[in-house]
């Protein structure tokens with residue numbers, strides 16, 4: 001068995017708790033069989049593991065790999081032309097009317113062959129890895145027909161088998177109403193419930209079932225019915241909730257014990273209280289989306305934390321509203337725009353993200369038994385991760401004990 005000892009570290013941030021009690025100096029980490037064997041005082045571990053392969057981390061900072069718990073990373077083309085139009089003041093509804101917006105991504109996923117979608121996604125996932133992400137959730141939701149949703153989820157499965165990232169698949173057939181069902185909404189909801197969910201579950205293609213619950217898209221009642229149907233088929237609920245307008249999504253996620261309620265830019269005080277009282281449901285905040293859409297206000301992270309909610313951070317990586325692969329940028333937004341402390345933001349991007357994906361065994365932390373997923377930063381203090389924004393000064397990344405990126 002290959003045993004590694006990562007040593008000569010300025011800090012090890014274990015992310016076992018959301019405060020500076022998890023920042024350790026003079027520590028080393030021992031890895032065996034792809035998992036953390038021990039975290040402890042460097043001098044004593046070096047003494048005890050003299051035959052382990054020694055990795056000199058040159059006074060860098062070691063954190064868990066990022067768990068990006070909300071992305072739409074499988075898509076066809078980028079939508080830069082749409083960004084150009086929006087920056088000139090053309091409203092999204094007008095762009096959608098001209099066939100742009102999500103309609104462009106739906107056309108792509110429906111028309112492109114599976115292997116082409118895989119080939120398009122691989123370099124994008126490599127970029128996530130370049131920014132320190134070692135586990136990523138990927139949603140369907142650009143197919144919006146049974147056949148195309150299954151195709152998009154098969155692409156996710158192929159990516160899981162062919163890239164070093166750990167990938168968690170989510171079925172999001174209720175992302176939007178496809179053009180052919182815009183005026184037959186009840187029929188589309190029935191299609192999702194009666195045909196798509198059973199087909200996805202039968203094929204074993206998803207862990208979670210998600211719904212975009214927002215005024216003008218899926219109502220709370222439709223979302224509840226879809227998520228309950230998913231749950232009956234073994235798919236754990238997740239919810240896009242209260243992104244730009246409030247519709248009681250936070251409360252609904254808590255009621256259904258969803259794994260997470262995501263976005264929450266417009267959550268109400270009642271929704272905050274509901275998530276605060278629901279330990280099963282993580283509040284996942286996606287500030288890069290609000291930045292990119294030019295919004296002036298962000299989700300109430302401090303109020304959610306004060307209410308007792310677990311807060312996670314993710315990129316929402318997608319071609320329409322958040323084309324960034326960068327978790328470090330998301331941390332900066334959390335600290336600068338939402339008043340989170342750097343240590344809270346790091347916990348939110350690792351351990352809390354793992355909780356939003358219901359991952360076991362200390363995933364998202366550096367503790368005995370946890371998967372050996374690490375980022376070695378070319379920094380001397382973890383606060384520099386959000387502080388030096390726009391940069392991702394990473395020296396090395398490990399996934400399950402395998403070194404994937406390295407300038408050591």
Ligand SMILES: [Zn+2]
Nearest residue numbers: 070072240316
């Ligand atoms: Zn989303």
